[in-house]
Structures are given as structure tokens and as C-alpha cells.
Amino acid sequence: MRQEFCAQGAALAAQGHARGGSGNISARLASGGFLISPSGYALGSLQPDDLSLCDDAGTHRSGPPPSKELPLHLALYRSRPKTGAIVHLHTPHATAWSMVDGIDPDNALPAVTPYAVMRLGAVALLPFAVPGDPVLGDWISGRALRHSAFLLANHGSVVAARTLKDAAFAAEELEETARLCLILRTIPHHGLTPNQVEAIETHYGDRFR
Structure with missing residues (x-):
């Protein structure tokens, strides 16, 4: 898991999704607890021994101090028992879309592609909070x-999925969907209809989430 964790971090960084020390990821362990990227480390250069180990209560057990967004990750693991991994990024298009006026907080990204429906479902928009504030975990627990996917106003995105690979793919899908929405915002276009969305959900269910 440590090797895969570092490989996914490097892949996200290589695509420009985690610049500098931004973003954090975590993955649940079959033996209990979870690994989380440490505070102040770049996702693109993580080594297996760099990772922070926390128990199921969120207590830091070994490695460097965990990301300040630990409460956010812990809230998702507690609230979604099938979650195996979480990715939180500060990508530009997702962050820009989180600042657009008039977004539906219960369905923040319009359904423009079947892949967004499959991997993200309805994306929730949360209000702004100072990064690391435990209130983000409280808000996520309520939703x-x-x-399984969230926009944090003026901040970035958070996605939960069953595997680390699925979480990384979902984070990339969210960024790409936000980019498409920004492109289409001033262009006449047609998104997926409610019946089309329902058909996709019926066929794929929560397979990725």
C-alpha cells in the first residue's frame, strides 16, 4: 500500500494536480487505521517511509505529523464505511468553479458526461472554512x-472512493468536469437529462464510490 500510495501521489503531481506541497491523500489499511500524506511534503516526491500512520480514531501512531486536513479524512472514513481512500486537491478548475455564483450546494457540478456521473455522483459544495479547521469534517459528516465528492469553496475538491486508484481517477474526473463546465458556461449547450443520469446510476450504481 505504501508503494501504491507514493505512485498515485507522483502520478497526480506529474499531471499538475498537486503543485508544490498542495493536496493530501489517504488510504485505509486492511489491518486497521489508515495512511495519510504528511504535513509539508509534496505528493510528487513521497517515499514509503514518509507516510503518516493513524489509527481508526485518527490518533497519529508513526511517521511524520499528518496533514492538517486529518479531520476531513477521518470524517469521511467514519461516515462512509466502504471508503478505502480519499484525495483532496487544490486544482485550478475545481477551485474556480467553487467560487462561481449560483451553484446548487447539493449538485454543484452539472451532469455533462457519463463518467462524472459514474465516478462522482452529485457533488456537494461546502462553505469556506480555514484549511485544517475541524468544522470541514463536521460539514462532510452531515453530507x-x-x-462522495465535494467542492470546498475557494479551496479545492475532496473525493472518496473504494480504492486509491478509484479515488485518484475520481479527483481527476472532478477537475476535468469543472474545466468543461467553465468552458461551457457562456456557450449554449446540452447536458445529460435527468432520465439519462438515472440510467447511468442504475447501470453503474456506486461501483466506483
Whole structure:
């Protein structure tokens, strides 16, 4: 898991999704607890021994101090038992879309592609909070039964999925969907209809989430 964790971090960084020391990821362990990227480390250069180990209560057990967004990760693991990994990024298009006026907080990204529906479902928009504030975990806990993907206002995105690979793919899908929405914002276009969204959800369910 440590090797895969570092490989996914490097892949996200190589695509420009985690610049400098931004973003954090975590992965649940079959033996209990979870690994999380440490505070102040770049995702693109993580080594297996760099990772922070926390128990199921969120207590830091070994490695460098965990990311300041630990409460956010812990809230998702507690609220979504099937979650195996979480990716939080500060990508530009997702962050820009989180600042657009008039977004539906229960369905923040319009359904423009089937892949966004499959990997993200309805994306929730959370209000702004100072990064690392435990209130983000509280807000996510209140929405996590209905959502596995979130936009944090003026901040970035958070996605939960069953595997680390699925979480990374979902984070990339969210960024790409936000980019498409920004492109289409001033162009006449047609998104997926409610019936089309329902058909996709019926076929794929929560396979990735």
C-alpha cells in the first residue's frame, strides 16, 4: 500500500494536480487505521517511509505529523464505511468553479458526461472554512451519506472512493468536469437529462464510490 500510495501521489503531481506541497491523500489499511500524506511534503516526491500512520480514531501512531486536513479524512472514513481512500486537491478548475455564483450546494457540478456521473455522483459544495479547521469534517459528516465528492469553496475538491486508484481517477474526473463546465458556461449547450443520469446510476450504481 505504501508503494501504491507514493505512485498515485507522483502520478497526480506529474499531471499538475498537486503543485508544490498542495493536496493530501489517504488510504485505509486492511489491518486497521489508515495512511495519510504528511504535513509539508509534496505528493510528487513521497517515499514509503514518509507516510503518516493513524489509527481508526485518527490518533497519529508513526511517521511524520499528518496533514492538517486529518479531520476531513477521518470524517469521511467514519461516515462512509466502504471508503478505502480519499484525495483532496487544490486544482485550478475545481477551485474556480467553487467560487462561481449560483451553484446548487447539493449538485454543484452539472451532469455533462457519463463518467462524472459514474465516478462522482452529485457533488456537494461546502462553505469556506480555514484549511485544517475541524468544522470541514463536521460539514462532510452531515453530507457524506448522500455524497462522495465535494467542492470546498475557494479551496479545492475532496473525493472518496473504494480504492486509491478509484479515488485518484475520481479527483481527476472532478477537475476535468469543472474545466468543461467553465468552458461551457457562456456557450449554449446540452447536458445529460435527468432520465439519462438515472440510467447511468442504475447501470453503474456506486461501483466506483
